[in-house]
Amino acid sequence: MSDSKPTAPRRPAARKTPVTVSTGHPRSTPDRVADAIGKGILNRRFVVGQRLVETDLMRDLGVGRSTVREALRILAASGVVELTPHRGAVIRSLTREDATSLLGVLEVLSGLAARLAAQRIHLGDNARRFEAAAHKLVRAETPEALDHVLDARANYYKVMFDIAASPELDRVLPQARAHLFRAQFH
Incomplete structure (x- = not known):
């Protein structure tokens, strides 16, 4: 007999705007979300200094919180966003x-x-x-x-x-x- 508690099945996130990128090679979902945010910056949907709200990104891109967080880490590693603990991600300004x-x-x-x-x-x-x-x-x-x-x-x-x-x-x-x-x- 196992000591683990039964868990409720997880519902998949509703996809309002599926994240797609046609690069000719397979990309992970966090990479595609990072690309979508980058395109949002290009299209001036996101501006320098703007806070990126995880729940808004989850809803708009139809992905889960862990995917959004990984995408934000990818963008932070490339110098596009700044991550601050307990405050979230902000589009950074280039020097x-x-x-x-x-x-x-x-x-x-x-x-x-x-x-x-x-x-x-x-x-x-x-x-x-x-x-x-x-x-x-x-x-x-x-x-x-x-x-x-x-x-x-x-x-x-x-x-x-x-x-x-x-x-x-x-x-x-x-x-x-x-x-x-x-x-x-x-």
Whole structure:
């Protein structure tokens, strides 16, 4: 006879907005949640200094508390959020030194992505996709179109990295920090 107490079956969390990322390689759910938060930063849903409330993230992303906490630890390890015991997670601000270091890394990785994309530009509709992204980027007529320019620039790099189609490059790209930099610059 066992001394363990019977436990009630756990109900799966309701999924309002399933977390999906198409990277070509399997990713853990906490990684996908971290990616979703990073995209929320890019889309200006989350801003520098904002507290990330676990229950809100659980509800919005349709995942459990342990998944959200692991995703926040991933983002803390990459320098996107600050975790404070008993206070939670806050979107951090990049210092000038952080931004300079990040831009140096992104410069090298973007050069590699451009080379890989150039090698694959003739495949499928890659040339058309790249031309469309470049056209949107150079189309800004006025300085007041800053939102348009920042969004077009983010899309241009996304298309270039998509065409490059390198899982290893995707793995080392500090994407969440790049999203934070873009949002902070905005």
